[in-house]
Amino acid sequence: MEQNLHFSQISLRLFKTLSEASGLQALVDLGYEILGNPFTITDHSVKVLASTGETKVTDDPVWNELKMNNHFIFQTYSYYVRNSLFNEITRNEAPFYWSDPYCKYRRLIGKIRINKRDVAILVACAHNRDFKERDEELVSLLCDAFSIELQKTKYIDFSQVLMHQNFLYDLLNGMYEDERLIVERLKILGLKFKRKLFVINIDIQNLDRSKSTLPYMRDEVENKLVNAKAIVYNQNVVVLASCENDRHFQEIELKNLKEFIHNNNLRAGISRPFLKLTDVKEHYLESTEAIKLGNLMNKKQSFYKYEDYLIFDLINSYSDTQKWKKFIHQSLIRLIEYDKENGTDYFRSFYTYLCNFKNVKDSATILNIHRNTLFHRMEKIESLLDVDLNDGDVLFQLYLSYKILEFLKIALP
Template sequence: MQKKNDLYKKKYELYNSLFTENSIDGILNIGENFLGNAIFILDTSYHIIARSNLAKLDNSSIETHNGKSYLLLNIIQLMKKNKCIDNIYNSDNAFFYNSDEVLIFCSIRINNITVGYISVLQSKREFNAEDLELTNVLSKVFSIQLQKENLFISNSGLDEEYYLTDLLINRIDNIEYLTERLKYINFNLYENLIILSIPFKQKYNDYRDNYGLKELIRHLKNILRNCISTYYKDTIIFLISNEHKEVINDSLKETLLEFLKLNNLRCGISIVFESLLDIEDFFNQSIYALELSSCMKIDNNINYFEDYIEYYLFNMAMCTTNDLYQINLLTLVHPWIKKLIKFDAQNKSELFKTLKTYLENNRNANDTSSQLNIHRSTFFYRFNKIQSLLDISLGNNNNLFKLELSFKILDYNTLIKT
């Protein structure tokens, strides 16, 4: 009887900590006093949100990147292999887990969505059955506290969103590490990437309102296919990856456009890029595409930043404050130019030089051939090869303007470096 009373008092103290402590760290300390072992709170990207005092002394399972702490990749691999992650998502209750260490795991849920989990490490004393009950209570207490602190209030309830949010708000310095972590979600990281952003103002009077956001994201993921998403700054954001340079082809664009129209939504799309190191620039490209189209009263559901590059430059030139995000100039170079550079490197050709010389010679074939010291027939072979490779017409003034602007950006970048 006394044992039951003691357990009841501990549970009461845990629930009461919502009022007496009113902080994650305070609740953690009370939980650690009762469980007598190190406690970790993690989100679904294996990022460690908080640690109890004992847990702060144990760094054997932790690695740090950009000031953030994460579980070691080999531990994640082991947890996946042993179905531990599946158990966390599929169970409402705490359970024991035995590997090299003995642990207790329990999901933290908000409206039946797993937003994180508790990990208790058997470090000071052996576990007993009572510890599972206390961990279950601790999970419910953290669910309430996390909502109070709004830590997950913008969360869509999709596992991978923490990865993308991490990419957007934390500076990346290790692509290999990041690529390795992305393997643990259902996302293939191909060579070609874009950011697609959709403004979506959500009212969070009740966390259950998130159901609509969650369903909206799920529908879009079905359309966009290989992507990860997040909800950040009143915007639904997708990182989309594809083997092909045309990340959003005509068929996909048609389906996306229909969905956006039906739901009265607009999206901004960045230029195609390859390196995740530059993701913040390309995210802001998608946002500027939306803002500039609105300013110019262009009522498109789909807005490509590549159509607004010059207007972005005009906008920055006219800005009288320093509060606008300045995109790295080299990320404004059109994908067509990048494609030519890559093709030349792989095939030891001179398409980039040929096109640049052609534009510098006022689009005169004779002068271009003479300057390159090649026959006219060789020039026209290269000319047609460029059109075929880029799938564009070099007789289109708008296309030529985009190319010339990119060449000028590259020239300017070279000049300021010398």
């Protein structure tokens, strides 16, 4: 009876704090008074949303790391993935105890849920006193209170993260056709993107699940880019990135992301730049095709630009790829046969010449030959091709033929 009265009083104090709209930290401070031990509230990537501040825990390495960085470093996070902490959190509906060699003090862990969905974790540390049996019920009660607070508060980072992800999900599913509705949604969410937009799709099928999880990888990717938001979508990490300065984006931000992708044995595709958020779905499909075609044609790379594979996407979309052979310029076939018969390298030389917009100097440098040598070589090539190389349509047909041959060599047996 006495304990029921005690919990009744605690419930009333929690209810009063919630009703006064005092904010998350006021609820945390009351929770510390009720529980008598420090605790943190984190999301599932172990990013700290709130924590008690009165007690200074100085002799617990895991607690200190979390408080100092507001998140776990990658090695610590990987340790808890390998040791099934997150599986235990998913499996246990009620608060449970946790101990490991790196935590000096035992933990009591409870889940915070919104609409039957796990959204955050409360981790109490037995620093001030040992846990008692009633603490499990207290933690459960606090988790319910924090669920209410997270739902009613519109301006905390965590609520914003959930709303941002829902918005991205709708964009990727093509739910918005009216740009005006998107503008209004951006205002409500407090979201801002720069003028030039990109979709980056990161294939995580090679992700070492013993070291990381999708939510953690999503946050890591988002942190590599400025003016970007990431979401877990179709079991990949998809990023809506934006920039004003394309050079800075390509040379700095994408460079860091490429290194991260390479170091973690991942693959990624990036769409062409675009300007309207109504086009997100279309450019997501571009990023997906970039990964597929990049994997097919250049397995040594890990980051693929759709613009580099656009023409191959066109070829691949043809219902019967074999029929593309009829579009190959016959003069190019003659050039290939001449190389085979005479041991020359005219086929590659001419392609280099085409790709460098008929610039003899640049082409000669790439081929590592003297420009006069290339000049005489081009005279011979032009006579073999028997075409007018000043005709733009002819040049396009020849370039397309090269791309068809490059694709068919990979795609067909």
